Amino acid sequence: MVLGLLLRVAGAEADRREREASSLHLRLAVLQLLMGGDVPLAQRTVAGASPGLLDVDWAWMSLLEMPVEERAQVARDCEELTAGRALVVPCPAFDNHVIVVVPVADVRGADGIGRALSEYVARCPQVFLGRSRFHPLAHVATAYEDAYRNLVAARHLPGRRAGHTARTEPADLLSAAEAARWASDLLRPLEVLPAPTRGQLLWTLSLALRFTAVRTAKIMGVSRNTVRSRMERVGELLGADLDDVRVRTALYVALQLRDRPAAPGRHGPGPGLPALIGTDAGRAWARDFLGPLDTDARDLHRTLGAWICADCGVEATAGRLGLHPQTVREHLRSTEALLGKELTAGGTDVYEVALAFLALYGTQRPVVEQVSLTVSPTVHS
The missing domain is CATH 1.10.10 (Arc Repressor Mutant, subunit A)
Incomplete structure (x- = not known):
């Protein structure tokens, strides 16, 4: 009888771990889709587990940093605090980070999750938090970057928390129409590719400009060689040396401007980035x-x-x-x-x-x- 009880307990524990692993893989897949800007597929992927979670237009992100051995507990605490209203994922790129994506229907609404996370960090002396501002759901990668910048700032603050504050983005200093035209010209060799290839290369480029090849591969769920191969192809298509920090800077700005309307009715080369900035x-x-x-x-x-x-x-x-x-x-x-x-x-x-x-x-x-x-x-x- 005792052995039977022990076996049932062991089986229940194994089932629990399997469910947790399945849930983690699902959340990671959804995060990867959002980081790649594929909102419709992310919505379909999460619909069975969390109906309606991503049926919104906006989101903000928090990044929490803690000792590696504390990450699993912090992730569980965040799941409890958010009560199914956010996507909580151990960061695939950093072993001591937890990502919390909070979808919102109205940016003017109450921010209970933000307050709960802030209070949680105040109680945990080894945890730091960086929060992004609101971003369109298709721009979760930008929200991540925003949150990461604030996490860096939080490491130097006594409260260990940093939210988005008003700051001037370099891209916002550029003449909108002329800058969008410059970006369009720069990225044209990628934009004319078939949609699947274009999306794959642009997603890889966007992440690889933010992370090392190893971390980019972890976020995308592919091998480092795949990332390097794709970046080599991007360099060949653009005729650019991606090891040059000036080239990487230009591409980073161009990707930020990609969705802006270009100046109409102009022909020939426009002003370059030095003139624009x-x-x-x-x-x-x-x-x-x-x-x-x-x-x-x-x-x-x-x-x-x-x-x-x-x-x-x-x-x-x-x-x-x-x-x-x-x-x-x-x-x-x-x-x-x-x-x-x-x-x-x-x-x-x-x-x-x-x-x-x-x-x-x-x-x-x-x-x-x-x-x-x-x-x-x-x-x-």
Whole structure:
């Protein structure tokens, strides 16, 4: 009798683990579809388990960071707090992150989940939280980026929480119609491909500009070789060197502008990205963006400018500046703290820095390096 009871308990536990694994795979699949912008398929996929969850137009995202060994418990706590009104997924790219996607029908509605998550983090001293603003459901990848930026900021805040605050996005500084035309021209070799291939390559490109190949592969559920193969094809189609930080920056901005209407009735090449960002508004944003570096006695502008010119290579930067590589790393860590950005781990913060230097100094690397290696009045004015 006792053995029979033990066997039934063991069987029930095995069934529970199997159900949890199935639920996790389903939620991960839905997240991957949303990250790729395939909302209809994501809605159909989740309909059986959570009817109506994604039948909305908007969503916001929270990223929670915790010690790796605490992730499973934090994910369960988030599921309990959200009570089936959100998609809770252990992040496939970072072993110490939990993703919470909160679909909303009305951005002006009550925000009970946001308050619950904030109160939860306040009670958990090892947990950090970054929250995005509201985004269309088709732009969950952008919401992730937004939340990640705030998570980076939360690491330096006493409350360990950071929500979206008003900030100027570099893409918003560009002339809408002219910038959309530039983006359309840049991405045209991809846009003319058959729909399945186009969607696959654009999704891969969008994620690979944000993450390493390994993390991109985990998010997409494919191999690293598949990601690298697709990126090689993108580079061939665009005739571009994707190892060049300037190229990656341009593609990142172009993807942000992809859905905007282009300027009508124009023929021939339009203004490029240096002209689009190098306006009075663009330069003012860049000076404000890089301004915190002036509070450090070291010339961090010099190091940062050379680092961008060297395609973010520490050894190459050290060689250009005649510094020890460890000194360059220390300068970059100080820069990250002052700007509230994550630079050395890759990601989109690097593109903001590149755009700031592009706005101030133009497109020529020697010019960028020469100006950034001296304390220019235009930087500090």
